[in-house]
Amino acid sequence: MAQDSILTKLTNKQKIKLLNICLEYHTEAMKIWTKTSFLFDGTIVIMCQMMRQDNYQPFTNLVLSDQYLKTFVEGYSYSLSFEQGDSIVAHTQNYLQELTSSSN
Numbered sequence: 001m002a003q004d005s006i007l008t009k010l011t012n013k014q015k016i017k018l019l020n021i022c023l024e025y026h027t028e029a030m031k032i033w034t035k036t037s038f039l040f041d042g043t044i045v046i047m048c049q050m051m052r053q054d055n056y057q058p059f060t061n062l063v064l065s066d067q068y069l070k071t072f073v074e075g076y077s078y079s080l081s082f083e084q085g086d087s088i089v090a091h092t093q094n095y096l097q098e099l100t101s102s103s104n
Helices: 012-030 042-053 057-065 067-073 082-103
Strands: none
Touching: 012 042, 012 082, 042 057, 042 067, 042 082, 057 067, 057 082, 067 082
């Protein structure tokens, strides 16, 4: 689902729907995960790849400033700290807001 070949075909309306689903799932998953472990959540991958593919500048700037996050986004690492996950979620919420306002 996070592959460029799929993401490039999504309309803004579909991106909004998918991001809302990802954020809802992530919120529910966070209720059962402990903050002492590393985060591995496929919805985070979808969020990252969508923002990367759309060149969402605040997120791409974050990725450029964080080597560990860069390896995650590039697919070389499959876990994140909860702080990095929280940062991705915050960027996704802002990105979703921008998508929603541009779709109206």
